[in-house]
Amino acid sequence: MADMKIYQKSFLNNKLCSILLLLTVGVTLLSSCSPNKMEKCKLIEVEPREVELDIKDTDIEGWELEVLCGDQLWDIPWSEINRHFKIDLKKYYSKNPQAAQRQLQRLEQRLLFYKPDNKRGNILYGSLDGNPELVGVKAKKDD
Known part of the structure; x- marks a missing residue:
């Protein structure tokens, strides 16, 4: 039994x-x-403050990071990077370009893109302390 x-x-x-x-x-x-797949973003360039003049439009932008997520280009303002990562990349960039490059590489490793939210510019990143929770960074489509 x-x-x-x-x-x-x-x-x-x-x-x-x-x-x-x-x-x-x-x-x-x-x-x-x-369709809710996460994709890795690629850092394209650091855009310094610029003014773009066009016949119909004047565009004044501050410092931004341009990233490629999927097939879309996005601009992330410096203020978002400073707020979420607590680093002032502008200061690094002007005084120590090698340190800025290291910080940007660390940042790029954490940038992910969540497809369904691409209209609102919801680029997600992993935290610096290794916490698995993802947090959104405000971004806008590059024009």
């Missing part, structure tokens, strides 16, 4: 493991096919 109970428990555990495995594989397949 004891052997029968052990066999039943073992059988149920195997069934449960099989069901969990199938559910995990199913969810993984569905999420990989969904």
